[in-house]
Amino acid sequence: MSMKVQNRYYRMELDDTSGALLALNKGNKEFIRAGASRPLFTIRFRDPGGGIHDIAAHESKAVSLSASEGSERIEVSYSEFDGLPLRVLVTIRCPLDSPFTYWRLDADHGTDWIIEWIDFPNVVVPNDLIATGGTGKLVWPFNEGALIEDATVREASFAHYVEPNYPSRGIDGIYPAIVPSQFMAYYDDSGGLYFGAHDPDGHVKCVEYYPVEDGIRLQFRLYPGGGAYAMSYDMVLGVFEGDWHDAAAIYRDWYEANPRRDAVPIAENNRLPDWYSDSPVVVTYPVRGRHDMDVMDPNKLFPYLEAMPHIERLAEAFGGKIMVLLMHWEGSAPWAPPYVWPPFGGEEAFRAFADRVHASGHLLGVYCSGIGWTEQSNLISSYNRKEQFDRENLADAMCLSPQGDLPYSKICTAQRRGYDLCSAHPFTNETMISETKQMIEGGVDYIQAFDQNHGGTSYFCYSQTHGHPPAPGKWQTEAMSALFRALQETAERAGKKVLFGCESASAEPYIPDLLFNDARFNLNYFIGTPIPLYAFLYHRYINNFMGNQVMAHEAFDHGRSPDNLLYRMAYSFHAGDMSTVVLTENGEMTWNWGVGQDIPLPEQEPILEFIRNTNPWRTGAGKAYLYQGRMLKPYPLSNVEMKRFSMHDGRELAVPAVLTTRWEADDGSQAQLFVNYTREEQAFCLETGSCTGKNAVLLSHPDGSQPLTLQADESETFSCVVKPLSAILIQF
Numbered sequence: 001m002s003m004k005v006q007n008r009y010y011r012m013e014l015d016d017t018s019g020a021l022l023a024l025n026k027g028n029k030e031f032i033r034a035g036a037s038r039p040l041f042t043i044r045f046r047d048p049g050g051g052i053h054d055i056a057a058h059e060s061k062a063v064s065l066s067a068s069e070g071s072e073r074i075e076v077s078y079s080e081f082d083g084l085p086l087r088v089l090v091t092i093r094c095p096l097d098s099p100f101t102y103w104r105l106d107a108d109h110g111t112d113w114i115i116e117w118i119d120f121p122n123v124v125v126p127n128d129l130i131a132t133g134g135t136g137k138l139v140w141p142f143n144e145g146a147l148i149e150d151a152t153v154r155e156a157s158f159a160h161y162v163e164p165n166y167p168s169r170g171i172d173g174i175y176p177a178i179v180p181s182q183f184m185a186y187y188d189d190s191g192g193l194y195f196g197a198h199d200p201d202g203h204v205k206c207v208e209y210y211p212v213e214d215g216i217r218l219q220f221r222l223y224p225g226g227g228a229y230a231m232s233y234d235m236v237l238g239v240f241e242g243d244w245h246d247a248a249a250i251y252r253d254w255y256e257a258n259p260r261r262d263a264v265p266i267a268e269n270n271r272l273p274d275w276y277s278d279s280p281v282v283v284t285y286p287v288r289g290r291h292d293m294d295v296m297d298p299n300k301l302f303p304y305l306e307a308m309p310h311i312e313r314l315a316e317a318f319g320g321k322i323m324v325l326l327m328h329w330e331g332s333a334p335w336a337p338p339y340v341w342p343p344f345g346g347e348e349a350f351r352a353f354a355d356r357v358h359a360s361g362h363l364l365g366v367y368c369s370g371i372g373w374t375e376q377s378n379l380i381s382s383y384n385r386k387e388q389f390d391r392e393n394l395a396d397a398m399c400l401s402p403q404g405d406l407p408y409s410k411i412c413t414a415q416r417r418g419y420d421l422c423s424a425h426p427f428t429n430e431t432m433i434s435e436t437k438q439m440i441e442g443g444v445d446y447i448q449a450f451d452q453n454h455g456g457t458s459y460f461c462y463s464q465t466h467g468h469p470p471a472p473g474k475w476q477t478e479a480m481s482a483l484f485r486a487l488q489e490t491a492e493r494a495g496k497k498v499l500f501g502c503e504s505a506s507a508e509p510y511i512p513d514l515l516f517n518d519a520r521f522n523l524n525y526f527i528g529t530p531i532p533l534y535a536f537l538y539h540r541y542i543n544n545f546m547g548n549q550v551m552a553h554e555a556f557d558h559g560r561s562p563d564n565l566l567y568r569m570a571y572s573f574h575a576g577d578m579s580t581v582v583l584t585e586n587g588e589m590t591w592n593w594g595v596g597q598d599i600p601l602p603e604q605e606p607i608l609e610f611i612r613n614t615n616p617w618r619t620g621a622g623k624a625y626l627y628q629g630r631m632l633k634p635y636p637l638s639n640v641e642m643k644r645f646s647m648h649d650g651r652e653l654a655v656p657a658v659l660t661t662r663w664e665a666d667d668g669s670q671a672q673l674f675v676n677y678t679r680e681e682q683a684f685c686l687e688t689g690s691c692t693g694k695n696a697v698l699l700s701h702p703d704g705s706q707p708l709t710l711q712a713d714e715s716e717t718f719s720c721v722v723k724p725l726s727a728i729l730i731q732f
Helices: 151-154 244-257 272-280 304-318 347-359 388-392 426-443 474-493 521-526 533-538 565-572 604-619
Strands: 004-007 011-015 021-026 042-046 050-056 062-067 073-079 086-093 100-109 114-119 123-125 137-140 146-148 183-188 191-198 205-212 215-222 234-238 281-286 322-327 365-368 371-375 418-421 446-452 497-502 580-583 631-633 641-644 652-656 658-664 670-676 682-687 695-699 708-711 717-722 725-731
Touching: 004 062, 021 234, 100 114, 123 191, 123 497, 137 205, 137 244, 146 151, 151 205, 151 604, 183 205, 183 234, 183 244, 191 215, 191 244, 234 244, 281 304, 281 604, 304 322, 304 347, 304 604, 322 446, 347 365, 371 388, 426 446, 426 474, 474 497, 521 565, 565 641, 565 658, 565 670, 604 725, 652 658, 670 682, 670 717, 708 717, 717 725
Parallel strands: 281 322, 281 580, 322 365, 365 446, 446 497
Antiparallel strands: 004 011, 011 021, 042 050, 042 114, 062 073, 073 086, 086 100, 100 234, 114 215, 123 215, 137 146, 137 183, 183 191, 191 234, 205 215, 371 418, 631 658, 641 652, 658 670, 670 725, 682 717, 695 708, 695 725
16 A cells, blocks of 8 residues: 655655655656665664664554645654654655655654764665666766766776765765755656755755665765754755756755855855956966875976966966966975975965066965875875874864774875864864965965865764764854854955865855865766756856866876867866866976876867967956856757767767857846867857747857857757857857
8 A cells, every 4th residue: 555646747655554755756757766665764873882773764663644635744653663762753745736845854762872864765766877778867966066877887986885984085975065065866858856955054964876776876864963853954856857957947946045045146245356257267286296196306396486487478378367276385295284384495485486476467376185184194204293193182183983983084095194173173273274374474365275175075073072963964064164264254354355265166055155166077077977067056156167187087098089188178168167277397288187297298289279269258258157147058059069088997978069058147148158179160050949039149259349140040040150179159
């Protein structure tokens, strides 16, 4: 027997003996994997010794389902869990004229255990993705957005699913962290399933997917941070028409309507420095060694001023402002947090470089490595802080395991050995503030302070003495937000508009404080295909930069696919990001950070030409769209050539030769961008249907000169051409 709920959008079915979700379909499309009744929830308890006790819904000996008239509200109650004094109430709202259902869970228990996490609700979709012969795709917000067509690709890579725990790898699917948003989606040619948490307060969650025997699990793991738990937000499950843009629009509508949203539109944000709107090209390089694991001797870009001829040459070639972003500059050791100051070579040399960069009209930024604590550098053997660690009893400030142990961190283990600092401990704040103050006094404009803290994450901590609940939870979000605000106040006291950022785009709750970040969309090539999901959701509030593209050489075969860098630059540009180039010690642009010297360099002139042709759109005729616009679902293209790139895992990545995104400006005007990253002219057709009328304005010059009126044919299709290594904009 089962309980059924149906309206004009969907039909849902619950097992009336366990409450399990048996079906949710739209027309003939069933989104829930049939043939297995799964527990609606699983709760993990920790006893005082850190021992694990997992309790699932089907273990309840007393399950009761009740529904209001019309089944607009369903309650499922659970009790009698083998003597455990646990009562769980699941409430499901099913509005009659809505494609969505809204789920909450309350759990009460009279024990001295804590609730570590709750998996809820349990959703498994069919594994009929494109790789299996179906038409299905998964949307995962990991690292600015990934589209999954083959669930096995990820499992064979470094990014494979791992049960979130402490110590963390740093790339686990945690929100707010490397997963910046709180929804997933599955869709195919017949429709889509939307699954999201509409949580305005930034509670910590695991937002993940992984293959199971008979489908693909879409996992929401909620971390309540301790005792009894009453959800203050909805898990939303429902159906939609369209593709990833349409799923993202559901989440964005909720986000923008959220009265507690702190993010401020770019046009209204007085915390942004003037240079933000100048869209500088980020130029990043190390001053010691040539890659992460090299011998850390000074290279040809040290002393710092040795880089100025390259900076000035590139600025002239790009035709715009540059943000110099230094790596391996720390006076401690490269990637050896939390101490960075004084800089390598001394304060005087660093300040002279900062002054010269500013005098040339450019900007200076530095990489740091987050809230870790380094005991021993593996790059500079003389750097060891064990004596200080013991003398100052710094173990008290570190993250602890559920058993109260202090394990070594799993972050950057090749570069260092150490621990993760607890974000709630005063030592963490005091140290970060002290280091930041000195960097600002040294003349920097931007601090990528939270490399390794992807998205601004803090790591789990189970300490009983730090003043936070002894389990992951919302306290982490609050602690990191407080730290970010303290750093901003430090800059304000110094009279500077310094921006702060992290590795990967800042997670949703941290956007107001981390306004310029080191994008990591390139990691999604180990998982699926990047999509500009983050920009679709948040571009009105934040611009990021392309990032140093670390590990791209492990995804792409640079030798067999020499134009993959141009493609990645075009992808970043069409997503609304500022451009980035990585330099060798000779001032040449290379494929990505960390690539070895055994791989021949990319051809230089096409890179220069692409940036010279595209970056001015961000400050010229396209500024209202690409700098502060709101992304829209693009009108589709046809007759587009496909380019293929060879990947090291044996796949062949097929990508259109023309990338496109559509934008809406603050005044309501709309335009679609078309980017050609190839060395040949590309023709295509733009199919607007009846959405735009017969006429549109083509802009082929970033200064807005020589606009051309385009005329659609009888089928409302515009025929267009875009020159090599350039972009055009069509206004409607």
